[in-house]
Amino acid sequence: MSIYLDNAATSYPKPESVYLAVMHAMREVGASPGRGGHRRSLDAGRIMFQAREAAAALFSVPDSSRIIFTHSATEALNMALRGTLAAGDHVVTSSMEHNSLARPLHLLEKQGVDLTIVQASTEGIIDPEDFRRAVTPRTRMVAIGHVSNVCGAIQPIDRISAIAREAGALFLLDAAQSAGSVPIDCVASAIDLLAVPGHKGLYGPQGTGLLYVSPRVALMPLLTGGTGTNSTSEDQPDSFPDGFEAGTHNLPGIAGLKAGMEFVMEQGVAAIGDHERNLVTYAVEMLRGLPRVTLHCPEDPAMRGAVLSFTIAGKDSAAVAFELDHRFDIAVRAGLHCAPRAHRTLGTFPGGTVRMSPGWFTTREEIAMFVDAVVQCL
Ligand SMILES: Cc1ncc(COP(=O)(O)O)c(C=O)c1O
Known part of the structure; x- marks a missing residue:
């Protein structure tokens, strides 16, 4: 066995409905969303919309257009960091972070971002009071993981996000190990940016993820290119979600992710x-x-x-x-x-x-x- x-x-395994949704998207739908006015493209657009709505319901996001689909949590984290931070900004993070958060921050540090790394306890738990001491008037962001992928420690995110909000900083949460198994409410927990993999606790296929961006965030896109919208302009649209999802979507993956999120909500x-x-x-x-x-x-x-x-x-x-x-x-x-x-x-x-x-x-x-x-x- x-x-x-x-x-x-x-x-692994995924719920049966996920395998079926991937196959349905490839076999029966076939087309890409927002890339044509024909029936298949409209069907694809409906799947995308329903997937966004499912994500918004799961994470208590009031407006599903603020959910951007990505290929992984790593892409979502890079989008959040590179799309908001500039030289001179100060960021506070912890010693427990995955390289998907730590490496982009390290690169930004080399490009002029000022980084403070708060040390966690030997059990891997971070103390909100250490964050209170670390933030300054220049702090633009507090960025941490919700659950450690090494030791499983669940971090006290509400207390840390409150400290970030008080300091006027954005709060970025890496929910790679919590989405789907720890309840997350973006409004109640004052989360400005939520990075989520689709292929872990949401039971979607590999190659899926998402980023929630609150209305408090002015985000620059990670990728520019075709969006199927505003095509007369040479400028990237700044509208959500299309301006941040350049290129053909992973429709089979997102269809599977939609089924995975529905499964998660059914179980609770x-x-x-x-x-x-x-x-x-x-x-x-x-x-x-x-x-x-x-x-x-x-x-x-x-x-x-x-x-x-x-x-x-x-x-x-x-x-x-x-x-x-x-x-x-x-x-x-x-x-x-x-x-x-x-x-x-x-x-x-x-x-x-x-x-x-x-x-x-x-x-x-x-x-x-x-x-x-x-x-x-x-
Ligand atoms: C805490 C944490 N953050 C980020 C990631 C990256 O997720 P993805 O593989 O979807 O890029 C992982 C994956 O292992 C993780 O455990």
């Missing part, structure tokens, strides 16, 4: 999160007593998302993941998980950790088999 515990990288984000957290807690309880095993997660179960990292003293993490795959057909991930500074924070640099990440389709029985396999790797 094959067990997939790498949902933090990309979720809180129910999905509870299921995944229960599985993580179950794994924590069983792994905790094992000799030479160290868990790298917050002590408080309420602070944990659907990610659990561990190390085995005297064993290389990559070797453990290889053994789990080859001897037991269990897919986990090993290494630094694209977040080197997070490992320095947790004390697991440079060896990294073994990371297991359950999804909605993971069962308790699979977690028990995973723990059994870990025992045999000791």
